[in-house]
Amino acid sequence: MSCIYILWIRQLKRYIRSRSRIVSSLGQPILYLVALGFGFGPIFQKAGEGSYLQFLAPGVVGMTILFTAMFNGIELLWDKQFGFLKETMVAPVPRVLIMLGRTLGGTTVAVVQGLIVVIVCTLAGFRPVNWALIPAAIAFMVLIGFLFTAFGTAVASLLSDFQGFQLVMNFLVMPIYFLSGALYPLRHAPPALEAVARIDPLAYGVDGLRAAFLGSSHFGMLTDFGVLAFAALLFLGLGSYFFNRIQL
Amino acid sequence: MISVRNLTKRFGDFPAVQDVTFNVKKGEIFAFLGPNGAGKSTTSKMLTTLLAPTSGSVEIDGLDPAKQGNQVRKQIGIVFQDPSLDTELTAYENIEFHGVFYHVPKRVRRERIPRLLEVFGLWERRDSFVKEFSGGMKRRLEIARCLLHTPKIIFLDEPTLGLDPQTRHQLWSQVKQLNQDEQVTVFLTTHYMEEAERVADRIAIIDHGKIIAEGTASELKSATSADSLEQAFLNLTGSAIREEEATSLDRMRNMAKMFRR
Ligand SMILES: Nc1ncnc2c1ncn2[C@@H]1O[C@H](COP(=O)(O)OP(=O)(O)O)[C@@H](O)[C@H]1O
Ligand SMILES: [Mg+2]
Numbered sequence: 001m002s003c004i005y006i007l008w009i010r011q012l013k014r015y016i017r018s019r020s021r022i023v024s025s026l027g028q029p030i031l032y033l034v035a036l037g038f039g040f041g042p043i044f045q046k047a048g049e050g051s052y053l054q055f056l057a058p059g060v061v062g063m064t065i066l067f068t069a070m071f072n073g074i075e076l077l078w079d080k081q082f083g084f085l086k087e088t089m090v091a092p093v094p095r096v097l098i099m100l101g102r103t104l105g106g107t108t109v110a111v112v113q114g115l116i117v118v119i120v121c122t123l124a125g126f127r128p129v130n131w132a133l134i135p136a137a138i139a140f141m142v143l144i145g146f147l148f149t150a151f152g153t154a155v156a157s158l159l160s161d162f163q164g165f166q167l168v169m170n171f172l173v174m175p176i177y178f179l180s181g182a183l184y185p186l187r188h189a190p191p192a193l194e195a196v197a198r199i200d201p202l203a204y205g206v207d208g209l210r211a212a213f214l215g216s217s218h219f220g221m222l223t224d225f226g227v228l229a230f231a232a233l234l235f236l237g238l239g240s241y242f243f244n245r246i247q248l
Numbered sequence: 249m250i251s252v253r254n255l256t257k258r259f260g261d262f263p264a265v266q267d268v269t270f271n272v273k274k275g276e277i278f279a280f281l282g283p284n285g286a287g288k289s290t291t292s293k294m295l296t297t298l299l300a301p302t303s304g305s306v307e308i309d310g311l312d313p314a315k316q317g318n319q320v321r322k323q324i325g326i327v328f329q330d331p332s333l334d335t336e337l338t339a340y341e342n343i344e345f346h347g348v349f350y351h352v353p354k355r356v357r358r359e360r361i362p363r364l365l366e367v368f369g370l371w372e373r374r375d376s377f378v379k380e381f382s383g384g385m386k387r388r389l390e391i392a393r394c395l396l397h398t399p400k401i402i403f404l405d406e407p408t409l410g411l412d413p414q415t416r417h418q419l420w421s422q423v424k425q426l427n428q429d430e431q432v433t434v435f436l437t438t439h440y441m442e443e444a445e446r447v448a449d450r451i452a453i454i455d456h457g458k459i460i461a462e463g464t465a466s467e468l469k470s471a472t473s474a475d476s477l478e479q480a481f482l483n484l485t486g487s488a489i490r491e492e493e494a495t496s497l498d499r500m501r502n503m504a505k506m507f508r509r
Contacts (some may be wrong), residue, residue: 006348014336083332090296091349092322248298 003093004101011072011105015112022113025068029060029117033124036183049185057121058209059182065114065144066202070173072106073152073239077159086248099153099243103236106149107142114141128213136221137212143228144205150235157242175200182206186218201231249274249401249433250295255304257290264290266457267304272435272450277427279448280437283485287457288437289329292405295435296326309400325399327390329406329437335379339370342378343393350397357396364392368418383410391419395426402426404436408443420447441477451477455485 015022037053037060044052079085088098115138118126128134155168179193180202186194197203208224211217217224250272257265265287272278280288293299295306297313297320306313313320333342343365347357365371368388378386387410394402402423408416424447426432438444444451445465452462461468461484465477474480 002348006345010334010337010341010345013341014334017336079334082335083328083330084334086298086328086330087332087334087346088349090298090321090324090326091346092318092351093349094318247300248293 003091003097004104007088007098007101008105008108011102011109015109025064025071025113026116026120028067029064030120032060032063033057033121037124053121053125054127054214055185055210056183057118057124057126058213059180059206060121061114061117061141062144062180062182062202062206062209063177064117065110065141065205066148066173066177068113069106069110069145069148070152070168072109073103073149073154074156074159074165074168075106076102076153076156076243077162077165080156080246080248081161085246089246089248095244096240099150099236099240102153103146103149103239106152107145110145110149111138111141114145129215130212133212133215137209140205140208140212140224140228143208143225143232144202147201147205147228147232147235150232150239154235154239154242157239157246176202179203180206181218201228204228204231249276249309250278250435251307252291252295253305255291255294255306256302257287257294257299258302263457265294268454268457268459270452270459270462272433274433275427275431277423277434277436277447277449279444279451280435280454281439281441281444281451281481282437282454283439286454288454289405290457291454292326292329292403292435292437296324296403297321323400325394325397325402327387327394327402327404327407329409331386331390333378333386333389336377338375338377339365339381339389340374342389343396346393347396352397360396364395367422368392368415384412384415387411388415388418391422395422398430399432401433401435404434406437406439408438408440416443423447441481445477453481453484460484 033053033056037056041052044050044055049055076085089095128137155172159165159168179196180200181189181197182202186197186203186207189197204219204224204227207217207219208221208228211221211224219227252268252270255265255268256263268287268291280291282288290299294301295308295313297317300314308320309323311320311323334345337345340361343361344357347361352360362371365374368391370385370389370392373381373385378389381389387407391407404423407419411419423434427434436448448465450462450464451468452459453468454460461471463471468480469475469477472480472483474483
C-alpha cells in the first residue's frame, strides 16, 4: 500500500514542479474552446442545436483528460530511457502494484487538469445545467483518466523508444479524440461515424460528461458508466500484463 | 549464494553471454573483470531478475530469478551501470522512495538515511534536485541508496565508472566494511584491474560473453605467467580496443537534440 502511495505522490510532485507543462497543456483546450466554441457557435445556433459552447465544453474536458492521461502513461518511456524504471522494477514490489500506483498517479493528474479546464470553460461562459450532478461528472472524469493512463502505460510498455510515440499520437490518440463525438453531436452524425464512436471508449466518456453537465446524452448515462468501467478494468489488466513483461 | 550454470543470453543471433558457469559463496566478494561489451551488464541483469536468460540456470540464495523474482529482489541491492535516479526529485526524496519500496520501516529510514547521506557527502545537498547533481554525486547517491535496505547480496555494475579517487575509496571501504560486519556477498563488475585485485576475493575474466579464466588475482597471474594482473588480463583478452556501444541515455540525448532542432 505504501508503495502505491509513494508512486502516487511522486507523480503529483513531478506534475506540480513542471509548471511549463501545466501551462502548455492548457493552451490546446483553450484554443479549441475559443476557436471552435465561438467560431462555430452562430452556425450551431442557427441549426437549432442551442449553444455550441455548452455542447463543446464537456468534449474539451474529455480531450484534456485523454491527452494528459495518455501522456502520463507514456511517461513510462521516459522512466525507461532515463533509468528510473529499473529502480522500481528490481524492488521487491509486485509489478501489478507498481502499475496500479502509476495509473492512480496519472489519473489524479489528469483529473486535476480536467477540473482546471472546467473552470476555464466556466469563465468562458459554460454553465452546468444541474449542479447536483457535478459528483457524477467527476466520477466520469476519474474513469476517463484511469482508462487512458492504463492504456498509455500498456502502449508504452510495448515501445522501446520515442519513434513509436509519434505513431501512437497520430494513429491512436488523435482518432480516439476526433471520432469520439467530442466536437459534433453523434445524433446527427452519418451512421458510419456513429458506429465508429460506439467502439471508441472516449465517446462514452464525453457522453457521460454531457449527461452529468447538461442532462442530455446519446448512449444513456448508465451505459456510459458501465462501458467505461468495463474498459477501465480491461485496460488495467492489459497494462499490467504488458508492464509485467517489460525487460530492461 | 550465487550459482550460475551454463548461462546464455542471445539478442537475436548475437550471443552476449555464452555458457557461463560460476559460483559465489556467502560472504565472498566476486568480481567480473572484462572489457567493454564483454557481457558483464547482461549477466548482472539476468542475476537481478531484469532479463530472462535464453538458457541455463541461475540460483540466488536458492531461488530462481526468472520464476521467483519477487523473493530474489528482497535479498539483493543493486547499483546499475546506467543512471537510475528520478532527476525531478531531490536526493532525499529519491532515497526515501527507495526505503518505502524496500519496506524499510520509517523509524529505520529516519535513522539510516541521514547517516548514509552523511557518509557519501550528500547530506548538505539532500534537498537539491538530482538534475543539478554532477555525475559523481549521482553515483554516490545510488550507492548510498543501495545500502539502505541492508541486502544479503549486493550487485555493483561498474560502480566506480567516472568517480574520483576519494569517492572510490569511500565506496570500497563501505563495501568492505559491510562485507566484514554483516557477511554481505558482493558481485561486482569492472574493467579496472587494480580495483578487482584490491577488492575482490575471486575474479572471473570475461570476454566476448565467455569466462576465460577464474581464480584469485595471484592465481590468475601465475596461470598466465604475468607479473601484474593487467598483464594477465591483456595476455588473456588481447590488446584490441573495444568500442563502447551508445547507451540508451546517449540515444535519448540525441532524441532530445532532434526535438529541439
Ligand atoms: N538489449 C540489447 N540488445 C542487443 N544487444 C545488446 C543488448 N544489451 C547488450 N547488448 C550487446 O551485448 C554485448 C554485451 O553487452 P554488456 O553486457 O552491456 O557488456 P558490458 O557490460 O560487459 O560492457 C554488447 O555487444 C552489447 O552491444
Ligand atoms: Mg556494462
